[in-house]
Amino acid sequence: MKPLIHDHEAILNQLRAWLIRTSEEMDSLAEPRAIEATDEGEPGAEAASDAPAELRSVGLLQLAEAFTALRHEIKLHTRGTRNLESMVEQSLSGLETASREFKSVQAKEREAADRAVRPVVEALIGLDEGILRAAKAFQSTCERIQGLAPTRVQERLDQTYQRLPAWRRWLIRGWFAELRSVAGDSVRQATGTEFASLMQGFAQIQLRLNRALQDLGIVRMNDCGGLIDPSQMTVVEIIESDKFPPETVVEVVRPGYSQSGRVIRFAEVRAVVGVRSVPIGSDDAI
Secondary structure, X not given: OHHHHHHHXXXXXXXXXXXXXXXXXXXXXXXXXXXXXXXXXXXXXXXXXXXXXXXXXXXXXXXXXXXXXXXXXXXXXXXXXXXXHHHHHHHHHHHHHHHHHHHHHHHHHHHHHHHHXXXXXXXXXXXXXXXXXXXXXXXXXXXXXXHHHHHHHHHHHHHHHHOOOHHHHHHOHHHHXXXXXXXXXXXXXXXXXXXXXXXXXXXXXXXXXXXXHHHOOEEEEOOOOOEOOOOOEEEEEEEOOOOOOOOEEEEEXXXXXXXXXXXXXXXXXXXXXXXXXXXXXXXXXX
């Protein structure tokens, strides 16, 4: 215990020396003011010139009391800080719970919206596929009629020409040949103009439908010429061909559709079979 007492005494001596120095500095600052007050005859000058009373000594008990009070105050601050941390943790936990609930509500709302929009999406997909098929069928019909109509008109003209007497056929043979050519060209041009206007109407319908699909984030998957993607397409027929690399899509039988990166309907395609090269002389060679 003696070394501890000596340490305390050293601390007290240092504190006394500091108090003495502070008192002397205060006296040195107060003396000029006291002199000025005496010269001017101000009241209280005598009191200012008096020497300050001696400071009472600070003992170990007073220091222990001060440190104990400081310790209690630190404990109170620590307890308040811990309570604040607990409140912050509870608030953060509540925020995390609210965030999870909000995300779950968002997911449920998204699922409900998807279920509500799904019939419209399927109807638009069916309409788009139907218009594509109708446009292809109409295009092939137009091409067939454009090649067939002039021939039919010329055949009817030939039948009428053959029913005429020989001498009349001989007289109008040049005029009939020109008439036959002009009639064929006229029919071909007339049918081409009419069918072109109809195809333009189909194109306008497809354009409006494509805009509606884009507004809903629907994309038509038509990867003809690319490689097989099992995540987006189903191979309905495999063919052998040396003109294309293995696993190449050569024809899209039925287009597929995706919405926001999610496949709604798989595409049906025809693809080239992947031929595995087998070295001659191996067990797998036939």
